[in-house]
Amino acid sequence: MADPRGFLNSSREEWPRRPVEDRVRDWDEVYVPGALLPIVRTQADRCMDCGIPFCHDACPLGNLIPEWNDLVACDDWRGASDRLHATNNFPEFTGRLCPAPCEAGCVLAINQPAVTIKNVEVAIADRAWADGFAPPQPPDRLSGRSVAVIGSGPTGLAAAQQLTRAGHTVVVYERDDRIGGLMRYGIPEFKMEKRHLERRITQMRAEGTKFRTSTAVGWDIGAGELRARHDAVVLAVGATAWRDLAVDGRELSGIHQAMEYLPLANRVCEGDLEASPLSAAGKDVVIVGGGDTGADCLGTAVREGAKSVTQLDIYAQPGAERDEASEPWPVYPKIYRLSAAHEEAGALETSPSADADARLFAASTLRFTGDPSGRVCALHLVEVDAERRPRPGSERALPADLVLLALGFSGPDRSDGLVERFGLELGPRGTITRDADFATNVPGVYAAGDAARGQSLIVWAIAEGRAVAAAVDRRLTGESRLPAPIGPHDRPMTA
Template identity: 85%
Template sequence: MADPKGFMTTPRQDWPRRPVEERVGDWDEVYVPGALLPIVSKQADRCMDCGIPFCHDACPLGNLIPEWNDLVSREDWRAAADRLHATNNFPEFTGRLCPAPCEAGCVLAINQPAVTIKNVECAIADRAWEEGFAQPRPPDRLSGRTVAVIGSGPTGLAAAQQLTRAGHTVAVFEKDDRVGGLMRYGIPEFKMEKRHLERRIEQMRAEGTRFRTSTAVGRDIGAAELRSRYDAVVIATGATAWRELPVPGRELAGIQQAMEYLPLANRVCEGDLEASPMSAAGKHVVIVGGGDTGADCLGTAVREGAASVTQLDIYAQPGAERDEDVEPWPTYPKIYRLSAAHEEARDLETAPAADADARLFAASTLRFTGDADGHVRSLHLTEVDAGRRPLPGTGRELPADLVLLALGFSGPDREDGLIDQLGIGMEPRGTITRDAGFATNAPGVFAAGDAARGQSLIVWAIAEGRAVAAAVDHYLTGSSRLPAPISPYDRPMTV
């Protein structure tokens, strides 16, 4: 503990964002470049070095947070990078994309603003790359065993890197033309520039991991054939089966799923397209769904030049402070949070009729209406109570030329035939059935990440990848020294 009084003398200071007017004119990350390092050592000093650090339990990776906070406060960046990478393969991803349940579990958060754990993590990861601390770690020798990983999201990449470093020959199969899964085509550039993803992929290639893009297992290559060619298979395809909105008018043109819309904007940033064919430019946009994917659509539509953007959230507006009776510390509370996209929408007044920033809370869609050409032109909604029951006399109509459905995902998409060809058992909720060792009912086939857990956070995805790697290593060799931070049945801390 570098400064025993740091948490009393130093106020919380977050990584500052660029001015709204500046950042909505480009697709670069929203934070001020270089503004984190000057403040991060003092922020790390706020860590109390608790005797029982609940941030460990709040983080499924078991990140050694007090240890690397102390090292950052002393500016020992190499040791901090070693401690960080001991539990997390991709801290620059989580440092930008994770909602930081560790901060909700910070002991300081009982009565003060939590330590900026996420910012410290990001600073360490970026410094590790700048100083050359993130060198490839190829295995000393090969085991002679082969593993196929299906899916290149955070779960698949974490599993592949761990298994490669353990000495197995690993091939990652990705149906898209580039590696990265939803991090590539689902996460907007302004949340994480893809250069961070590219350098990790190059690190993995240097370690020996092989990548097969534009290959949908089950369609481009038979699942049974793939299983026969490899000693083990890991299914890490994610939960990409999106939820629908079965209301009148859903068939109208201009009503799209969020994951039909966001990849096109990312392809523009990749240089594949000059402009998105679903661009929000000049349109009245309504986003149905109040989660992170909806916020990603919001920030994207603002940058594309939408005439207006409104986001509907079926839940009531949460309070600014934790409700200790309902969600006591150290659980992750549902409070009013202002993401970068919501800050932009608020300042630019993209939705003048909204309750706060661009959001309409406690709002449920009743139906869509369109024009003579069959294109959506308006969305009809009603306010709802806590039980999602419509409140009489609260009906409203919003102009809508483009409607984006961001209602979450139910499980893996079965369209490619992978699951059916292998005869894998499924849970009633649409996820893959697996046992305590991440194994499916198909011999030698394992399942991890959102495909088996259900829609979750990136930090849980990486933890799943590390844990399934240990299970596969044990299956192939009879033992494993790889860490297994979670079991398939672990869940986040809740009431």
């Protein structure tokens, strides 16, 4: 702790965002370039050297937060980078995309605003790249064993990097045309510019990891062939089976899943398309679902020039402070949060009917109605109570030329036949079952990430990748020095 009174002398100050009217005209990240470093040392100094750092337990990666906060406060960026990378393969991803349960578990957050852990993390990561503190780490020798990793999201990339550095020959198979999974085509550019992803992929190639894109396992290469070719297989295919909405009018055109909409906008940013065929430009847009994916759709629709955008959340509007009775510190609370997309929608008044920013809370979709051509033109909703029971007399309709369903995901996609071709067992939630060593019912095949855990946060995805890598390394060599931050059945802290 560089300054024992840092948390008393300095208030919380976050990385400032660019003005709304500027950032909605482009797809660049929403934060002011260069504005973080001048404030980050003071913010790191607020870390109070608490006796038991609950931020460690709040983060499944076990990030050594007080240590790298102290190193940043002392201007030791190399040391901070070493401590940060000791537990996290991709801190520039988590520093931009994670909702920061570590901050909810910060001891200072008991009665003050938490340390800006997420901002310090991304500052270290960016400084590490700028100053050359993140060079490739190829193994000293090869083990003679090979591992196939199916899926190139954060779980697959973390597992691949760990296993490559342990000396195994690793091949990552990705069905899309580019590496990155949902980080590539699901996360909008304004949340994380893809140059951060490309930089890590280049690092991994230099370390020896091999990548095979546009390769659907089960079709382009058989499951049996893959098992014969490699000593172990890691399934990190994510939970991409989206939930649908079974209401009247669902068959109308103009109603799409969020993950049909977002990849097209990302492909425009990649230069593959001049314009998205599902562009929100000039349309009344309604997003069904109050989570992060819905917020990503919101920010995307605003940038595409939507006429109006409204986001529906079935839950009541949460309060600004945690409910100490139901969600006591240090668990991650459900409170009212204003993402960059919501800030933009509120400032631009994209939804005249919204309760706050662009959101309608405690709203449940009843049905869709369409025009004579069979295209959606209105969404009918009703207000609901805490038990999701309709409130009499509260039904109303919103104009809707484009409806986006952002209702979450239930497990791995079954349409590609991968589950059947491997002969995998699924649990009641539609996820791949596995034992205490991440092994599935098929010998030599392991499952990690959302495909087995269910939809979760990016920090859990990376932790799963690191942990399954340790399990596979141990099985191939008899022992492993790779860290295993979590077990397959660990869960976030709850009250």
